[in-house]
Every structure is written in C-alpha cells, then in structure tokens.
Amino acid sequence: MxxxxxxxxxxxxxxxxxxxxxxxxxxxxxxxxxxxxxxxxxxxxxxxxxxxxxxxxxxxxxxxxxxxxxxxxxxxxREPSPSAPGDLVFRTGITLITPDRYFFRGVDATEIARRHTYEEVAEWLWTGELRPGIRFVAAPEPLAAARRTAATLPPHSSSTDRLRAAVAAAASADPLRFDLSPAGVLTSARSLIPTLVGALPAVGEPDDTEVASLAAALWPKLSARPADSASLAVLDAALVLLADHDLAASTLAARVAASTHAHPYAVVSAGLGVLEGPLHGAASGQAHRMLREVVDRGSAAPVVADHLRTGRRVPGLGHRLYTGEDPRAGVLFALLAEMPEAAPVISAARDVVATTARHSALHANVDLALAVLSVACGMPAETGETVFAVSRTAGWIAHAMEEYAEQPLRMRPSGQYTGPRPPQPLPAPETPVPGT
The missing domain is CATH 1.10.1660.10 (Multidrug-efflux Transporter Regulator; Chain: A; Domain 2)
Known part of the structure; x- marks a missing residue:
C-alpha cells in the first residue's frame, strides 16, 4: 500500500x-x-x-x-530556497536532539520506543503516520539474491561485510530500484530491511517458523538461545532507539548519496561503508570485550586501569551531544533489568561508570547498554554493530526521502588547495633500475 x-x-x-x-x-x-x-x-x-x-x-x-x-x-x-550548490545546511523534520533528550518528528524517542515496534517507528519516520501492527516483508527475488551472495563470503566475514554484500545483491534483483517517488522508495525500504536480516546466517539452528516482528526475525541471527518476551523487548527497543540520530557520519554519507539521486539501495550502501569505521557503529564491540573482562575479573578497577595505562579511552562512556546519560542507554538499562541473566552484566557496567567517574564525569552511552545485552545473552562482540546497521537503515531511508526533494547535487564544497603552486614542470620519468 x-x-x-x-x-x-x-x-x-x-x-x-x-x-x-x-x-x-x-x-x-x-x-x-x-x-x-x-x-x-x-x-x-x-x-x-x-x-x-x-x-x-x-x-x-x-x-x-x-x-x-x-x-x-x-x-x-520566503526568500529563495537556501538549497544552493555547496550549501551544507540540512533542513530536516526527522530527529531533534537536545542536551538530555531526542525526538522523532517531535515525539520523545524514548517514549515511542517503549510503546511501538521498530517497523511501526520506521513507518513513522518515513511518512509521519503511525500504522499499528505493520510488518515488513522481503520480496522473494531480492531476498534469494542477498542470501546467495552473503553465503559466498569467507567464514571470518563480519556481519557488516554480509550486509554490504546483501544490499548490493538485493539491488541487482530489483529492476524498480530507480523509482525515487515516495511510493517507490517506501516499497523498496519495506522489503530491504527484512532482506538484510534474512541474509544473515543463524547463530544456532535455523528456524523457518513465521515470526511476529523484525526483532524476532533478527534474534536467531544474534543468539543461539531462544528469545523470551523480555529479551525481544530489549532488542526491539534498541532497534527503535538507534533508527536515527540526526546527521551522524553515516547519515551524512547517505544524504550525499541521495543528493546525486542514487537509489535507496545505494544510499544504504553509503551508510554501511561509513559504519565500518571503528569510531562509529563498531564502538559497542569494544564495550562488549571490556564488559566481558570486567565480569571475568570481578571488578572494573583493573580493567579501567589497563585502558588508561595504555592510553585507550574507556569504551561505552560519554556522548558529545548529551550532558548526562545517553537517553537511549537509560531506556535499555531499564528493560535489561527485567532480564535476570543480565543482572551481573548490568552491575559490571555500573562499576565501569563509577570507577571512571573518579577521574572524569562520563556517563553511560548506548554502546555500553548494547554491550550488556550482547554479553548477557552470549552474543558475539559484533552484535551491537549488527543491530546498529539494521536499525539505522530506516533513518538513512528517511533522510534520503528528504534529500530527494531538495535540489540535486547541492553538496559540492570546495577544497582548500595546499599543493605546489602552478605552473609546475612535467614530472621526469624515473630511471629504470638495471636488471629489473
């Protein structure tokens, strides 16, 4: 529809x-x-x-x-639209961030995360309409192509490797991907997100039974143990909370791609490329490994000391946009408290925050909360990155839809040239080394 x-x-x-x-x-x-x-x-x-x-x-x-x-x-x-070439001011109606909260289309994102599923919130981001009970379904041909392609990658490939391969394969199987009308983009988006989940291998035995939500479909790709309602509530909330966060690095890349009128699959590919950076979507993996060590050693003090001694920052702490605790972390910690198996890991996370606070006033961020989920449920260290990538696809699509309505190719900044001043002589060819 x-x-x-x-x-x-x-x-x-x-x-x-x-x-x-x-x-x-x-x-x-x-x-x-x-x-x-x-x-x-x-x-x-x-x-x-x-x-x-x-x-x-x-x-x-x-x-x-x-x-x-x-x-x-x-x-x-009004004056003429400021969307001129080289203009890097983005008018957006998707996410507003304040020093202690953030909002999706004016609605508190933490509140909507407690009450609605990821698919419902994705639809809200895209259309401004809430459609209770909406489910996203992968189109058969793109899904089959994505699974075949992702399955050819080496066993050591990361989940982001597989997602990047999957989105390229799905694009090749969708001849209507160049339809940039709102209806066309929505059709592609509603199919692409479950396609990405479907292309990931199951951690345990694959389960082909029909699932009730995208979170339920993603769970067996992350954990070998069955999911209960409390676990799914945490995962679904994490997907909602990470769906967008204004112009983060990957979202900026997605908007640049959209400004060229690249199709939605290419926009998502651009976002995934930036997500591979260790300072963006992969940060929760570092927090996972730290928490695992804190649990094993029984105290955060020696682990934090090791980080500081080697000049490494303590992962999972601080966010440049929030003065206190990341509101996304607060929601997830509250939901994780409903999972008995998460109790020792939550305690370890709080120990890390308290130990670090002796030297600097840093608060927990969403990466630390994602690490609690992955450690408590025996998930791999890259779980947070996987959840981030799948979730943020909704935000990339929302920003692409805004950008498609702007003047094309408006993002053309000029470089500040620092090389040799012209004119310079042509470079002399190198003298061949005898015997080579």
Whole structure:
C-alpha cells in the first residue's frame, strides 16, 4: 500500500455535530495549489509542515485545505530556497536532539520506543503516520539474491561485510530500484530491511517458523538461545532507539548519496561503508570485550586501569551531544533489568561508570547498554554493530526521502588547495633500475 496517491479522489469529511467538515485535498491538488511536485508535498509532511490523514479505504492521503493555504502564504513570503550548490545546511523534520533528550518528528524517542515496534517507528519516520501492527516483508527475488551472495563470503566475514554484500545483491534483483517517488522508495525500504536480516546466517539452528516482528526475525541471527518476551523487548527497543540520530557520519554519507539521486539501495550502501569505521557503529564491540573482562575479573578497577595505562579511552562512556546519560542507554538499562541473566552484566557496567567517574564525569552511552545485552545473552562482540546497521537503515531511508526533494547535487564544497603552486614542470620519468 502506498503512502500517497496522486490519483485519489477528493474526500469529504465526516459530519461533525450539525455541520459538515470542509473538503480535504488530495496530494495532487495540494501540489497544484502550492505549485510544487507531489514529491515536495511529501517532503513538507516529512518536515512536519503539513499534516496528512489516510483517506477512507487507504487510497492515499488527504490534507486540510486551510493548512495548505497557510503553508502557501508562508512559502510565498520566503526568500529563495537556501538549497544552493555547496550549501551544507540540512533542513530536516526527522530527529531533534537536545542536551538530555531526542525526538522523532517531535515525539520523545524514548517514549515511542517503549510503546511501538521498530517497523511501526520506521513507518513513522518515513511518512509521519503511525500504522499499528505493520510488518515488513522481503520480496522473494531480492531476498534469494542477498542470501546467495552473503553465503559466498569467507567464514571470518563480519556481519557488516554480509550486509554490504546483501544490499548490493538485493539491488541487482530489483529492476524498480530507480523509482525515487515516495511510493517507490517506501516499497523498496519495506522489503530491504527484512532482506538484510534474512541474509544473515543463524547463530544456532535455523528456524523457518513465521515470526511476529523484525526483532524476532533478527534474534536467531544474534543468539543461539531462544528469545523470551523480555529479551525481544530489549532488542526491539534498541532497534527503535538507534533508527536515527540526526546527521551522524553515516547519515551524512547517505544524504550525499541521495543528493546525486542514487537509489535507496545505494544510499544504504553509503551508510554501511561509513559504519565500518571503528569510531562509529563498531564502538559497542569494544564495550562488549571490556564488559566481558570486567565480569571475568570481578571488578572494573583493573580493567579501567589497563585502558588508561595504555592510553585507550574507556569504551561505552560519554556522548558529545548529551550532558548526562545517553537517553537511549537509560531506556535499555531499564528493560535489561527485567532480564535476570543480565543482572551481573548490568552491575559490571555500573562499576565501569563509577570507577571512571573518579577521574572524569562520563556517563553511560548506548554502546555500553548494547554491550550488556550482547554479553548477557552470549552474543558475539559484533552484535551491537549488527543491530546498529539494521536499525539505522530506516533513518538513512528517511533522510534520503528528504534529500530527494531538495535540489540535486547541492553538496559540492570546495577544497582548500595546499599543493605546489602552478605552473609546475612535467614530472621526469624515473630511471629504470638495471636488471629489473
């Protein structure tokens, strides 16, 4: 089902009291009234500048005529769009970060994580509409291609290696990947995320039974033990909490790719490429290994001392955007407390924070919370990176949809040249070494 339909009929509001609500406008009518493309109407919804309502029967979305007219008056008074070549100011209606909280489309992200599934929140990020119970289903051909390709990689390949291979293979199997209309991008996105999960090998015995959520499908790719409701609640919340975090490095790369009108699979590939950096998505693996050592040694003091002695930062602590504890970590620690097996690992994590606090006021971040989950459930050290990659795909797609509505190729900064001043003589060829 598509989010918008440019062909829908104008719908009449239901009777309210003794009167009848004003007629609502279709996407096509809004585009005509504002003098923009239907894709731009969708961008206005994405930024929170227009509210949409699903039409009866699910035939696209409708809009309040008065709100559309108010937007038209505001945009008419504006200066020309600042989206000029070289402009690196990003207008976004997806995520707002404050010193102690963050919000998805104006809604507290920690609250929505406690009440909704990853798929529901991904849909909220993409469309501004909440669709309870929505499930994402992988298209058969891209899924088969992704599984075949990922299976050819060497056994030592990381999960990110497999995800990068899977997204490239899935793209090659989707001839409609170049459809950048909102409906086309949404169709690709709803299939791509479960395709990525489906391409990962199972840790234990594969289970082909139907699962109730993306978190339930991902769990056996991370742990050999069966998942209970408390474990799935933590994993689902982690997927929601990591879905977007404004213009992090991988998201910036995704927007640059989208600015060239690269298709959604290429956008996700760009994000995954940056995620391979040890300072971004892989940080939770370092926290996992540290916590494992703290649990084994029974105290954080010698482990923290080893890190400081060798000049290494203590992983899982501090975040440049938050003055206190990362709000994502707070939610996950609360949910992890419902898992008895996590108790000793939570204690180890708190010990790390308290020990480090003697020297610097650093608080737990989401990487430390992900490490508690992976250590407590016997998962591999790269679990946090896997969860991060799958989850953040939703955010990359949301930012791509915003970027598709902007002026193409607007991100063209100029380099500050520091090489030899021209003109320089042509380089002389090297003299061959005799006998070579």
């Amino acid at each position: 598509t989010h918008d339909s440019a062909q829908g009929d104008r719908t009449q509001g239901a009777a309210a009291g003794s009167g009848t609500a004003a007629p609502r406008l279709t996407t096509a009518e809004v585009a005509e009234r504002l003098g923009v493309k239907p894709e731009t109407v969708y961008a206005y919804v994405s930024r929170g500048q227009l509210a949409s309502r699903r039409a009866p029967g699910g035939r696209g979305s409708t809009f309040d005529a008065a709100e559309v007219d108010a937007l038209a008056r505001r945009t008419a008074r």
